[in-house]
Amino acid sequence: MIDESRLPLHPAVGLVGRVLFTLIFFLSGVTHFTDIGGYTSLMHESIPFRTFWVLISGVVELAGGAMILFDRSARLGGWLIALFLIPVTFTVHGVEMLTAETAEMQAIQLSFFLKGLAMTGGALLISQFGVRPASECG
Numbered sequence: 001m002i003d004e005s006r007l008p009l010h011p012a013v014g015l016v017g018r019v020l021f022t023l024i025f026f027l028s029g030v031t032h033f034t035d036i037g038g039y040t041s042l043m044h045e046s047i048p049f050r051t052f053w054v055l056i057s058g059v060v061e062l063a064g065g066a067m068i069l070f071d072r073s074a075r076l077g078g079w080l081i082a083l084f085l086i087p088v089t090f091t092v093h094g095v096e097m098l099t100a101e102t103a104e105m106q107a108i109q110l111s112f113f114l115k116g117l118a119m120t121g122g123a124l125l126i127s128q129f130g131v132r133p134a135s136e137c138g
Contacts, residue, residue: 014132018069021122025065025081032058042092060084064123071131078126085123089116 032039032054039054047053060080067077093116097109 009132018071018131021119021126022065022069024119025061029058029061029065032061044091044095047091057084057088068126068131074131075127075129078123078128078130081123082120082127085116085120089113089120 036051036054039057040050043050043053061084064077064080064084067073067080093109093113097106097113100106100109
């Protein structure tokens with residue numbers, strides 16, 4: 001067995017991990033405001049108040065991403081990201097995965113769906129354990 005307590009911790013690795021994890025939420029969060037129509041068109045017509053949900057999800061992505069990146073209430077940020085990802089992963093990519101007209105688009109949506117699940121897992125881990133402050137590394 002490997003004694004994990006002996007594995008090195010370095011503050012730069014934690015920072016890089018937070019930047020890489022949150023980058024997609026910053027980029028996507030901004031485009032929720034610059035391409036409202038594009039995001040609205042991704043949602044099924046039966047969903048009420050689609051523009052409202054696009055704007056709220058942009059705020060949630062930006063707030064959750066900032067909380068995680070800057071380690072300010074990172075656990076709450078993890079919850080925000082997870083609560084954003086769960087419905088988006090299932091209602092956008094899950095539905096598209098099942099209803100896409102071509103096998104190629106089904107495969108692409110399957111990939112997006114699995115990435116959404118993986119990011120949800122990461123966000124849930126952050127919601128439980130937070131992020132390790134640099135002072136605790138090394």
